[in-house]
Amino acid sequence: MNIHVNDWDRRGLPAWTYHSQALLDLEIKEILLRQWQIVGHVSDVPKAGDYLSFDLGPERAFVLRQQDGSFRAFHNxxxxxxxxxxxxxxxxxxxxxxxPFHGWVYNFDGTLRGAARPDSFADLDRHKFGLKPVELEVWMGFIFIRFREGPQGSVSEQLAPYAAEIGAHLPETLVPAGKPWVGELPVNWKSVRDVDNEGYHVAMAHPALQDLYGNTYEDIDYGPHMRVSKGTYREGAGRLWSVRHYVKQSTGHSNLPRERRRLWAYYGVFPNAVFITTPEAIQFYQELPVDVNRSIVRGMIYRYPKESRQQRLARYLSYRIDRATYAEDTQLAIWSNESMKSSAFDNFHLSDHERFLRAHHDDLRKLLPVLTLDTPPAPERMAEVNAALGAGKTGT
Ligand code: FES
Ligand SMILES: [Fe+2]
Incomplete structure (x- = not known):
């Protein structure tokens, strides 16, 4: 959708916000730990006792399949x-x-079964030393956790606008298509999302995607924090080898409604993840800060449990296209992130086609008012200044 807006602020977040450790600490505490994070899918942990671990900032957690088939999450x-x-x-x-340290034993529900050499603890009350629980919700087969209570409601409330469309791919029935992919990038986590949040660069930077869906690409608002990008490929597409063969092989799954059989759709999950649906698979990926200039990007792909040879081939080809796109985006994120250390960097000057990037920055500013400042407060005052701005005081 092309909306021309004359009076909007074409700048993004100021450069200092991409290189401040004190700010990152606050972003982790006040944004990332308070939002739902995707850990994986129920099919990653099919049997009782199977677990998935998930680290974010100073926190680490794991999700454990229980004897009755349900799930619990704990601080690890x-x-x-x-x-x-x-x-x-x-x-x-x-x-x-x-x-693994001294051999304390916990039950699957997190309660402490017993300490090693219990006689060495005169008065150990087992009931006080269970594993600490972490909030967990399963939505359409995907497992989410949240470390701290946050401004959003449940996952199902938050993602309700996506439910029908993602649901059309029967996500509960999917199974892992191989191991997760993980990469480490020398950039601030926001730079990964900045590249991802706009399609303005597709024509120039992503030859395969441009070949695949070209000018059918559109950005669509699904409500606050809910941003979707879609591209539909044409029968004759395919100047490039992988695209030509993909288009030939990709027939979509028979359960898919007609309008989704040629669709690649990207569903943003605020603030740091995306679901991609293609006719062959669902993928999620997310960026997780390691430190202020380093992020892990982690993704997992899920396929239909029964797929024909042709569907498998199409999935493989879509994977190749997606991996090439990821490599291209990686380079763009690095250049963008390092430019913000340069004296020549003034700020972004955004196109109307980058309005999702701007909207994402606005969302972050609402949660963390210190992001509205053009110059950084002293690191030791970051949290205090942010709180004062949030309370409506202007003095910094
Ligand atoms: S740290 Fe000692 S038993 Fe776990
Ligand atoms: Fe991209």
Whole structure:
């Protein structure tokens, strides 16, 4: 959709917000830990005792499949001396969770079964030392957690505008298509999202995507924080090898309504994730800050449990196109992020086609008013200044 707006502010967040450790600490605490984060899919943890771990900033958690098939999430932190309880990204525990440090044993529901050498704790009250729970919700087969209570309601309320469209792909029935992909980028987490949040660069920077859906690309508002981009490919598309063969092989799954059989759609999950639906699969990916200049980007792809040879081939080709796109975006994020350290950088000057980028920055500013400042407060005053601005005081 092309909306020409004459009087909007074409600038984005100021450069300092991409290179301040004190700000990142606040972003993690006040935004990322208070929003729902996608950990994986129920099919990643099919059996009781299967777990997925998830680290974000200073916090670390894991999701555990229970004996009755349900899920619980806990801080991945032993109540004795803080060791990780489960190790690695994914795994399985038999019957109980055993801390690898001194061997305290926890039940699947998080209660402490017992300490090693309990006689060495004169008065240990087991009921006081269970694993600390983390809020969890399963939405359409995807497992979300939230470390701190936040401004959003439940996942199902937040993502309700997407439910019918993503639901058409039968997400509960999907299974992992291989291992997660993980990359580490030398950029602030916001730079990853900035590149991702606009389609203005597609024609220039993504030859395969441009070849695939070209000018059918559109950005559509689905409500506050809810931004969707869509492109539909044409029968004859395919100057490039991978696109030509993809278009030939991709027939879509028979359950899909006609209008989704040639559609690639990107559903933003505020503030740091996206679901992509293609006729062959659903993927999510997210960026997670490691430090102020480093982020992990992590994605997982899920496929239909029964797919024909042709569908498998189409999925593989769509993966190739998507991976090429990711590599191109990575370079753009690096250049954008490093430019903000240069004396020549004034700010962005955004096109109407980059309005989603601007809207995302507005959303962040609402949650963290300190982002409205053109110059950074002293690092030790970051939280205080932010609170004062939030309370309507202007003095900084
Ligand atoms: S830290 Fe877990 S048993 Fe000691
Ligand atoms: Fe891109």
């Amino acid at each position: 932190l032993c109540r004795h001396r803080g060791s990780r309880i489960v190790t690695g990204d994914q795994g399985h525990c038999k019957n109980a969770l055993v801390c």
